[in-house]
Amino acid sequence: MSTVDLAVQLGTLRLKNPIATASGTFGYGLEFAEFVDLSVLGAISIKGLSLRPCHGNPPPRICETDAGMLNAIGLQNVGVEAFLSEKLPELDRLGATVIANVWGDTEEDYCAVVERIGAERRIAAIELNVSCPNVVKGGMVFGNDPVALGALVRKVREIAKRPLIVKLSPNVGDIVSTARAAVDNGADILSLINTLVGLAIDLERREPKIGFTTGGLSGPAIRHVAVRMVWEVRRALPKVPIFGIGGIEKAEDVIEFLVAGANAVQVGTANFRNPSVSAELVKGVAEWCAAHGESRVSNIVGTLKTRPRPEHTYA
Amino acid sequence: MAVNETLRVLRTLRYDARHFSLFLQAGTIGPQAQPGQFAMLQAGDGWRPYLRRAFSIADVTTWRGVPAIEFVVKVVGVGTETLGRVAEGTPVPVLGPLGVPFPIGDLGPGDRVALVAGGIGLAPLVLLARHLSEKGIQADLFYGGRNESEILKRADFERLLGPHHCRYASDDGSLGRHGLVTELFEGALAGGTRFRRVYACGPVPMFRALAGILEEAKIDGSFAFESAMACGFGVCLGCVAPTADGRFATICREGPCLPPSAIDWSRL
Ligand SMILES: Cc1cc2nc3c(=O)[nH]c(=O)nc-3n(C[C@H](O)[C@H](O)[C@H](O)COP(=O)(O)OP(=O)(O)OC[C@H]3O[C@@H](n4cnc5c(N)ncnc54)[C@H](O)[C@@H]3O)c2cc1C
Ligand SMILES: Cc1cc2nc3c(=O)[nH]c(=O)nc-3n(C[C@H](O)[C@H](O)[C@H](O)COP(=O)(O)O)c2cc1C
Numbered sequence A: 001m002s003t004v005d006l007a008v009q010l011g012t013l014r015l016k017n018p019i020a021t022a023s024g025t026f027g028y029g030l031e032f033a034e035f036v037d038l039s040v041l042g043a044i045s046i047k048g049l050s051l052r053p054c055h056g057n058p059p060p061r062i063c064e065t066d067a068g069m070l071n072a073i074g075l076q077n078v079g080v081e082a083f084l085s086e087k088l089p090e091l092d093r094l095g096a097t098v099i100a101n102v103w104g105d106t107e108e109d110y111c112a113v114v115e116r117i118g119a120e121r122r123i124a125a126i127e128l129n130v131s132c133p134n135v136v137k138g139g140m141v142f143g144n145d146p147v148a149l150g151a152l153v154r155k156v157r158e159i160a161k162r163p164l165i166v167k168l169s170p171n172v173g174d175i176v177s178t179a180r181a182a183v184d185n186g187a188d189i190l191s192l193i194n195t196l197v198g199l200a201i202d203l204e205r206r207e208p209k210i211g212f213t214t215g216g217l218s219g220p221a222i223r224h225v226a227v228r229m230v231w232e233v234r235r236a237l238p239k240v241p242i243f244g245i246g247g248i249e250k251a252e253d254v255i256e257f258l259v260a261g262a263n264a265v266q267v268g269t270a271n272f273r274n275p276s277v278s279a280e281l282v283k284g285v286a287e288w289c290a291a292h293g294e295s296r297v298s299n300i301v302g303t304l305k306t307r308p309r310p311e312h313t314y315a
Numbered sequence B: 001m002a003v004n005e006t007l008r009v010l011r012t013l014r015y016d017a018r019h020f021s022l023f024l025q026a027g028t029i030g031p032q033a034q035p036g037q038f039a040m041l042q043a044g045d046g047w048r049p050y051l052r053r054a055f056s057i058a059d060v061t062t063w064r065g066v067p068a069i070e071f072v073v074k075v076v077g078v079g080t081e082t083l084g085r086v087a088e089g090t091p092v093p094v095l096g097p098l099g100v101p102f103p104i105g106d107l108g109p110g111d112r113v114a115l116v117a118g119g120i121g122l123a124p125l126v127l128l129a130r131h132l133s134e135k136g137i138q139a140d141l142f143y144g145g146r147n148e149s150e151i152l153k154r155a156d157f158e159r160l161l162g163p164h165h166c167r168y169a170s171d172d173g174s175l176g177r178h179g180l181v182t183e184l185f186e187g188a189l190a191g192g193t194r195f196r197r198v199y200a201c202g203p204v205p206m207f208r209a210l211a212g213i214l215e216e217a218k219i220d221g222s223f224a225f226e227s228a229m230a231c232g233f234g235v236c237l238g239c240v241a242p243t244a245d246g247r248f249a250t251i252c253r254e255g256p257c258l259p260p261s262a263i264d265w266s267r268l
C-alpha cells in the first residue's frame, strides 16, 4: 500500500495527494487541527476572502435537504488582512498547503485581494470564486457570463503572482463555454462545481426555509451533476488541470471524479458531518489504488471508457 | 478539546411518546464535558438525516457501573425519531464536547442563582445543577412545560437542589403554577429573592421575556441558545444569531451559552 504514488500535478501546482478541502466547508483550516493533521492533505481551500471583513446574510442561513443541504451564508469572512496576519502563520506552522479562495463585488474588489496576496509563498494558489449564488452583487454575475468572466480572469491574471484557479458555477446552460472563457484568459486550473441554486419551502408558513429565499445545494445530492460537468470540461479541454468538487463522501467518490477527468478533488459538505473525513479519504484512496493494482493515482485520471451514443430509433 | 469518536448506546429510557433519555458510553467526551456544552450526534446510517444533530450534554453519570453521557431528547422530526429507535449496543458517531459552557467559575459559597427551563430546555440544566450542588452553591429551579408529563427529571433536580428549591409551571395547570415559567420567576423576584445570575434554556419567546425581566432587574444572565446547525464547531457559519454589536455570532462556537445582552433581540 505504501508503494502507491499519490502525488498529482496541476500545472505548476504539485500536491502530495489528490485530496483537498473545499472553500467554505473547512473554515480557515485551523478549526480542523483538532481532528485532522493538516499536513497530510493535498491542500485546503479556505473560506472565501474579501478585501474587507464581511458580516454575511441574516439567518436562517442553512437547511437540510435529502442527501445534502442548502446554504446562503453570504460569504461571511474575516477579510484578507486578518487572514494573512492571524491565520496564515499558524497554517504554515502546521504544514498545510493553502489555497486562498477570493471573491469581490466588482473586478476592482477581486484585483485588490489578489494584489494584497501578492507573491506570498505560503499561499500555494489563488482560487477565484466567481460562482457564489448567495450574494446580491458580484459572484454569480461573473460565473454566468463567459464575456464578463473572461474579462475578470484576464485582469486578475495580469496581477496574480501565484497559480490561478477559477471556480466555475454549475448554474449555467453550458459549463464548457465558461470553462473555455476562463482558460482562454489565463486560468491555470479550473475547479468545479460550486453549489446549485435551490429553494426549500416551509409549507406551514409558505415561506422559504432560508432567509435569502434561495440557497446553494451541496452534498451527495449534487455529485452526479458535478461528475458529468467534470467529464464535459475534460472532453472539451483535454489539457487543463481540474479540481472536481461535489458531494464527495467516500474513496470511491474520489475515484469516480478522477476517472471522469479530474486531477484532484475538493471535499466539501462531508467535513461538517465528519470533521476527520478528509484525512480518512487520503488513506481510502491509497487503499483503493492498492486493491486495484494502481501504482500511481494520476494514472486513473480521465480513464472513462464511453460508448458512442446511439441515435434514437423508431418502431 | 473536542473529540470525534464512536460511542455505544447503553440504554434508552422513554418518558412518553415524544420524550426519551439516551445513555451513551461516556468515552473521552463525558469526563471533559462542562454544563451548557453540547455534542453532535449522527442518527441512523448518515443518509436520512444527512447532517448530525445537536444535543445538550444533559448529565454525566453511570449506567450499571459504566460511565455514561445522558441526552434528554424531544422527538420533533426524522433525526430525533431515528435516535429514539436505536438499539442497545449500536455505535453512534459523536462529536463533542462543543461550545462555550455556562459560566460558573466565578461563583462562590453564599451566591444564589436561578435556573429557568422551558420545555426541553431542561436538558443542559441537569448537569449544571449537579456542578452547582457539588460547589455548594444555592440554586432555585423554575421549570415550565405544557403539562405534568412533559416536565421531566424532577426527581434528579429535587435531589440535587432540594425539593423546596424546585418550582414548576404548566400551560394546563396539571403541575405547579397554571401559566408561564417567566411569571413564576417574576413572582420569586417580587417576593424579594435576589439572584447573582440566571441560567436559562428554552424557546425563543421565553428567552425574549426573560431577557426583558433580567435587564429591568439588572440581573446577570447566561442563556443556552439553539439554532439549526450543520457542523457544530464554527466552520459552516450557518448557525448564527445577530449580536448587539451589529455582527452575527456562531451559536455553536461563540455560544451556545451567551449573556442575553450580547444578542440583538430586535433582529432575532
Ligand atoms: C446547542 C443545541 C442543543 C440542543 N439540545 C437539545 C437537547 O438537549 N434535546 C433536544 O431534544 N433537542 C436539543 N436541541 C434541538 C435539536 O438539535 C433539534 O430538535 C434536532 O436537530 C431536530 O432534528 P430532527 O431531525 O428530529 O428534526 P428536523 O426534521 O430537522 O426538524 C423538525 C422540526 O424541528 C425544528 N428544528 C430543527 N432543528 C432545530 C433546532 N436546532 N432547534 C429547534 N428546532 C429545530 C425544525 O424547524 C422543524 O420544524 C439542541 C439544539 C442545539 C443547537
Ligand atoms: C456552507 C457552505 C459555504 C460555502 N462557501 C464557499 C465559499 O466561500 N467560496 C466558494 O468558492 N465556495 C463555497 N462553498 C461551495 C463549496 O466549496 C463546494 O463547491 C460545494 O459545496 C460543493 O461541494 P460539496 O457537495 O462537497 O459540498 C460553500 C459551500 C457550503 C456548503
Ligand code: FES
Residues within 6 Å of the ligand: B228, B229, B230, B231, B232, B233, B234, B235, B236, B237, B238, B239, B240, B250, B251, B252, B253
Ligand atoms: S453549526 Fe456550523 S458554524 Fe455553527
